[in-house]
Amino acid sequence: MAKNTASSPRREQSLTRERIIEESIALLDSSGESGLTFRALAERLATGAGAIYWHIANKNDLLATACAEMVTRALQATAQQASPQDSIRAVALGLFDTIDAHPWVGSALTRAPLQSPTVHILEKLGQQVRAMGVPPQRQFAVVSALLSYILGVSVQNAANAQIGRALGGDRAALLDEVAGAWEQLDAGQFPFTRDMGAQLRAHDDRADFLAGVDLILSGIVSAPL
Structure with missing residues (x-):
């Protein structure tokens, strides 16, 4: 038959x-x-x-499409804020949280830095940088700095979490272990790192990330035209 x-x-x-x-x-x-x-x-x-x-078509197409979908959701969830600076903060935190929850998104983005969906992030940030009144000749450098910081720190944060899980410890225990090692460093050779031990134990990854975004935004505003 x-x-x-x-x-x-x-x-x-x-x-x-x-x-x-x-x-x-x-x-x-x-x-x-x-x-x-x-x-x-x-x-x-x-x-x-x-x-x-x-x-x-293939696995690369599948991964890229899945990544694009997650980035689209993250950007759509960041409604227009009262100021361009607030909109940039919202985009940054949306991407930080997305990559934290889905670490594979970060690795997919870093492998295609000049392609979609990275271009969509670039556009979203670029529109806000223009709205801040940044001169055209400085816009690319400013957006590149924001994009590099947002993706770089988000990907590293997600990687740290994965390393912690692989080592079988929770975040607090791992931070305490590292902080303890810092505090045992030679005070003459590593004065700064040694003093940061206590702050390492108590720091908030998300808050520190946003503080870095604010530093960049402050530099944009204070830089001469």
Whole structure:
């Protein structure tokens, strides 16, 4: 008897790109980037890998699309604020929280610094920098500094959290261990680092991140035109 293949096109049409992306995000959150395979995704979707290829070209395309979706959500959640500075703070914190909750987003962004969705972040920040009255010849440098800081610190924060979990300790215990080691450093060679031990124990990653954004914003305002 001839094999009936008439259901295949219907199955591929019912499997939407949106559903594939949602399941990819869930898989990335649970298993990390190494766990994102077409086989694992096909199992979650109860379909064959061929049906997924109907919508997604390859794993790189899948990861980039999932990353773009998360960045879009983060940017959409940052409503226009009372001032350009407040809007930049909202964008920064939205991305910080997104990368903290989904570390794979940070690594995907750093591998494609000049492509979407990084371009969408660049545009969002750039519009606010223009609204601050930064001269055109300084705008690219200012936005680049903001973008580098926001993504760099967010990615490092997420990486620190992953390292802590891999070592089997909670954040407070790990910070206490590092702070203790700092406080044992030679006072003559490492006077600053030694004194920072107590602050390391009590610091808030999110608050420190926002303080850095504020430092950049203060520099933008005070810099000569």
